[in-house]
Amino acid sequence: MNFVAIDVETANADLASICQIGLVRYKDGVLSDEWKSYVDPEDYFDGTNISIHGIDETVVKGSPRMPELTDTLYSYLNGTVVVCHTHFDRVALHQAFRRYGIAVPVITWLDSARVARRVWNECASKGYGLYDVCKMLSFEFKHHDALEDAKAAAHILVTAISKSGLGIDGWLKRVRQPIDPLGSREGNPDGPFYGDVLVFTGALEVPRRVAADLAAALGCSVSSGVTKRTTMLVVGDQDIRKLAGHEKSSKHRKAERLIEDGSPIRILRESDFKELARMAD
Secondary structure, eight states: OOEEEEEEEESSSSTTOEEEEEEEEEETTEEEEEEEEEOOOSSOOOHHHHHHHOOOHHHHTTOOOGGGGHHHHHHHHTTEEEEESSSHHHHHHHHHHHHTTOOOOOEEEEEHHHHHHHHOGGGSSSOOSHHHHHHHTTOOOOTTOHHHHHHHHHHHHHHHHHHHOOOHHHHHHHTTSOSSSSOOBOOOTTSTTTTOEEEEESOOSSOHHHHHHHHHHTTOEEESSOOTTOOEEEEOHHHHTSOSSTTSOHHHHHHHHHHHTTOOOEEEEHHHHHHHHHHHO
């Protein structure tokens, strides 16, 4: 797990007006190096920006200009996976390099905000800002200090990798996919199970999209989460053999709680679901 995380602060609304840069380098999943510098943006400082990060003309006086930091930035960034939280830092770096006519390093970018939205349901549509995600993860940091924010973005990615089991390469692909890769779909009105609401959980033998297409063809509306509307939960065969308790998925446990409260949810193994589909042909 090798990557660099970056964050920048700007002097004003022009994203090229970088006044601070922070970087952290991870090797094999461990923090190996960190660097930060104030930057003379050769631009004015807006009061709003100062109120956010506390950096003004007096703080950056005597600091290097962007061209003087080129070699250092290239040594960290060129040919590397670089993590930032949302695309603002990425655009700011490009705009600053462009202002000075400096060639942009060859970078593979990974947005930790997009990662967070795909790992934690509570971040899917809101609350995926750097501060909010770190608060959820109980990670304390000094917000709007570039180095601290870079460390926070790195922490989000490392935690997401641990939770999801996807590595860097996996996340570079996953962030290009929908937040809910299964997606909700309406069932075929002519299908034998039209009106049923089906949810998948666990490791399936077939890709989720294939399973969802099969369920929709049967008439089921496919949903991503278990609710009181759910009527079927299809569990991967390996998962259903696990012991009771927290080894079951959260969807599985929620379905069992709803069944106890009287909800008519039927829990099926994947193999039984596929046989059900075969028999319905």
